[in-house]
Amino acid sequence: MDPEELFSQVATFLKAHGYEWLLEQVDGELKAGRITEERINTLSEVRGAQYRIDLESEFKRGIPAEFVKRSEYSPAEAVVLLLEAARRAILDPGAMVDEMAKTLSSDGISEIQFQSDDNQGAPIEMSLKQQSPHLEALARASKFDEIIRDVRERS
Secondary structure: OOHHHHHHHHHHHHHHOOOHHHHHHHHHHHHHOEEEEEEEEEEEEEEOOOOOOOOOOEEEEEEEEEEEEEEOOOHHHHHHHHHHHHHHHHHHHHHHHHHHHHHHHHOOOOEEEEOOOOOOOOOEEEEOOOOOHHHHHHHHHHHHHHHHHHHHHHO
């Protein structure tokens, strides 16, 4: 499958599962382009007018300087960017839940109740003894890693 087609399929999947915000962030990054530094040799004027370039001026190689350059992502780089962002969106929230559960459990808290600000409706209860969502997220994220490796090897 070519990178453009894979990008389209992943974007469609993410959109269907409520990750439009992620697509917007990746799109912004793709539009901005990849920022790299490029080392360029500068020129120094050897003789001629001090503040204007004279047709008879001579130049010598000056001090190399670093300049920022923006370049577009290749289709393969774009799909890797999207897949890595999707992987983080799936994995990071599970890791945060795990860390919160460990911290709260160490303080003797085994359940959390969420109540709306206006106290309307039943509270939402969350047990900290449930199976870790992070483990499930890791299994899903490994599939992303596999696809990312495959795309990088092909490009």
